[in-house]
Amino acid sequence: MSIDQTTAARIAKLARIKVEEDALPELAEEFNAILGFIEQLNEVDVEGVEPMTSVTPQRLKQRADEVTDGNQQAAILANAPDAREGFFAVPKVME
Amino acid sequence: MMDELNKLSLAEARDALKRGDVTSVELTESCLGAIEGSGALNAFVHKTPEIAMERARAADERLQTGDAPAMCGLPIGIKDLFCTKGVPGQAGSRILQGFVPEYESTVTQNLADAGAVMLGKLNMDEFAMGSSNETSVYGNAVNPWRRSGDDAQLTPGGSSGGSAAAVAADLCLAATGTDTGGSIRQPAAFTGTVGVKPTYGRCSRWGIVAFACSLDQAGPMTKSVRDSAIMLGAMAGHDPKDSTSADLAVPDFEGMLTGDIKGKTIGIPREYRMEGMPAEIEKLWSDGADMLRDAGAKIVDISLPHTKYALPVYYVLAPAEASSNLARYDGVRYGHRAKLAQGDGINEMYEKTRAEGFGHEVQRRAMIGTYVLSAGFYDAYYNRARKVRTLIKRDFETVFADGVDAILAPATPSAAFGLGEMKDADPVQMYLNDVFTVTVNLAGLPGVTVPTGLDGQGLPLGLQVIGRPWEEGEMLNAAFALERAAGFVAKPEKWW
Numbered sequence: 001m002s003i004d005q006t007t008a009a010r011i012a013k014l015a016r017i018k019v020e021e022d023a024l025p026e027l028a029e030e031f032n033a034i035l036g037f038i039e040q041l042n043e044v045d046v047e048g049v050e051p052m053t054s055v056t057p058q059r060l061k062q063r064a065d066e067v068t069d070g071n072q073q074a075a076i077l078a079n080a081p082d083a084r085e086g087f088f089a090v091p092k093v094m095e
Numbered sequence: 096m097m098d099e100l101n102k103l104s105l106a107e108a109r110d111a112l113k114r115g116d117v118t119s120v121e122l123t124e125s126c127l128g129a130i131e132g133s134g135a136l137n138a139f140v141h142k143t144p145e146i147a148m149e150r151a152r153a154a155d156e157r158l159q160t161g162d163a164p165a166m167c168g169l170p171i172g173i174k175d176l177f178c179t180k181g182v183p184g185q186a187g188s189r190i191l192q193g194f195v196p197e198y199e200s201t202v203t204q205n206l207a208d209a210g211a212v213m214l215g216k217l218n219m220d221e222f223a224m225g226s227s228n229e230t231s232v233y234g235n236a237v238n239p240w241r242r243s244g245d246d247a248q249l250t251p252g253g254s255s256g257g258s259a260a261a262v263a264a265d266l267c268l269a270a271t272g273t274d275t276g277g278s279i280r281q282p283a284a285f286t287g288t289v290g291v292k293p294t295y296g297r298c299s300r301w302g303i304v305a306f307a308c309s310l311d312q313a314g315p316m317t318k319s320v321r322d323s324a325i326m327l328g329a330m331a332g333h334d335p336k337d338s339t340s341a342d343l344a345v346p347d348f349e350g351m352l353t354g355d356i357k358g359k360t361i362g363i364p365r366e367y368r369m370e371g372m373p374a375e376i377e378k379l380w381s382d383g384a385d386m387l388r389d390a391g392a393k394i395v396d397i398s399l400p401h402t403k404y405a406l407p408v409y410y411v412l413a414p415a416e417a418s419s420n421l422a423r424y425d426g427v428r429y430g431h432r433a434k435l436a437q438g439d440g441i442n443e444m445y446e447k448t449r450a451e452g453f454g455h456e457v458q459r460r461a462m463i464g465t466y467v468l469s470a471g472f473y474d475a476y477y478n479r480a481r482k483v484r485t486l487i488k489r490d491f492e493t494v495f496a497d498g499v500d501a502i503l504a505p506a507t508p509s510a511a512f513g514l515g516e517m518k519d520a521d522p523v524q525m526y527l528n529d530v531f532t533v534t535v536n537l538a539g540l541p542g543v544t545v546p547t548g549l550d551g552q553g554l555p556l557g558l559q560v561i562g563r564p565w566e567e568g569e570m571l572n573a574a575f576a577l578e579r580a581a582g583f584v585a586k587p588e589k590w591w
Contacts, residue, residue, distance in 0.1 A: 011462045014469060015458075017450050017461065017462065027459075033522065034463055034523065035463075035466075037407055041404060041480060044404055044486065046479060050482070051482050051485065052482075052484040055339070056294075056539055078195070079194050079428065080429065082432065088427050090444065091443075092440050093441045
């Protein structure tokens with residue numbers, strides 16, 4: 001399965017990374033090199049094998065459903081590139 | 096006062112502090128002086144001398160009262176991936192430029208509670224993605240080792256390249272690292288130091304910038320196996336803030352270092368004997384097996400049949416998890432935001448911010464991860480890789496069930512290579528650096544690399560001991576036996 005420029009552009013879009021038009025051929029080529037390497041996995045018989053979901057066989061712990069944190073507005077906004085009046089500010093979202 | 100206190104090991108410094116022969120302030124000043132003179136190595140990227148001196152003075156007070164925890168007064172470096180409150184940290188990435196964490200990672204908190212003195216933050220590959228520290232926004236970290244008669248700059252390995260360079264050059268007594276596919280063990284091997292990747296879940300991941308959550312583990316990078324045992328004990332422990340952190344008691348790892356491995360069974364995996372393996376690596380490996388045999392261990396040939404699929408599995412799963420983890424860098428909550436053009440909306444902001452903020456390798460992996468998780472390819476790539484991961488883990492479970500106590504393997508396919516040497520290589524070529532280390536992450540096992548020899552050009556080479564899950568103590572003891580038998584004492588000649 002080979003990745004063409006249209007697919008490369010679609011992947012970049014899905015990943016929300018701007019890739020200039022003239023960089024697409026090289027990107028597609030790199031994807032193909034990596035995916036070609038990954039193709040080896042098709043040789044393996046995985047019939048009846050469960051996908052690994054947990055590195056260590058353990059049940060995820062449950063905790064009491066209670067508030068343990070909060071009231072940290074200043075700390076949460078401290079690193080924001082644009083924070084105004086206690087909110088994160090972003091460009092226009094709605095058309 | 097002793098000379099060159101920065102050259103001490105953790106154990107030597109700890110014992111000297113307890114005897115009152117030195118103070119933490121003296122140790123810390125010695126390291127800060129070494130750091131000042133080490134600009135050419137580009138290892139320390141955010142220095143914290145005020146924090147260091149404050150903690151050193153506090154440690155000296157504790158030592159005076161006889162209340163000295165395990166790392167009391169010992170100056171260490173911290174990989175830039177760990178969030179440390181009030182100290183800039185950007186995971187080697189432009190996208191986190193200016194980020195100052197409002198909180199402290201559990202591991203660095205544990206170290207601080209154990210009395211350790213933080214000297215600063217250490218260089219690394221961007222988001223821990225790399226094997227040569229060449230993807231860092233701070234520029235390359237440089238290996239203090241050079242080939243004999245050659246002043247070409249070499250890589251200290253990656254991603255924990257700054258940590259490895261700093262420990263090897265005696266800028267600190269020890270450092271933290273993180274290991275997702277070999278990022279502690281490969282740089283340790285390239286710099287003649289000891290690096291431990293603990294069992295998955297042994298050290299909390301909370302507050303460490305995430306690369307691939309099911310693979311990431313923090314661990315110590317030190318000058319000796321004993322030092323790793325001391326530091327791992329201080330880093331480890333259950334943390335309710337990390338749901339995959341194991342609720343298990345932390346053993347006294349140092350106390351388990353007897354050097355006695357009589358009757359232990361050490362497996363030599365035949366699939367690690369790669370085609371085209373350099374004769375030097377092959378010899379190093381068989382010499383290591385002989386050393387363990389001489390120490391009383393039983394050496395057996397074992398098979399891990401799915402080994403050759405570990406790298407392709409890794410290069411599906413790690414990018415998949417990374418693409419998800421990197422989604423948070425959106426220019427809204429922290430770090431860099433691109434300057435926008437008139438009329439740009441939120442999507443343009445995301446796309447421009449991420450294009451400017453992420454370096455090439457990180458972009459590539461985020462996109463590969465996006466692809467293998469996308470509709471129509473999820474089963475073919477991601478799910479298939481997770482199934483092969485089950486088989487890789489089963490390979491190890493089988494040999495451990497057959498009575499193997501630990502596994503001996505090479506750490507890397509070569510000694511440190513030159514910075515820039517791999518520039519024109521295909522990305523897959525660079526990924527091959529992880530061929531001996533990545534299986535351990537996939538199976539969640541502990542692994543340690545120990546320097547055991549020099550190559551023909553005078554560069555260090557390391558061997559790797561892989562342990563059973565949760566048996567870091569026994570693994571470190573085998574590594575200790577190997578360290579003693581190998582008697583590796585070489586140090587890089589100071590040129591920086």
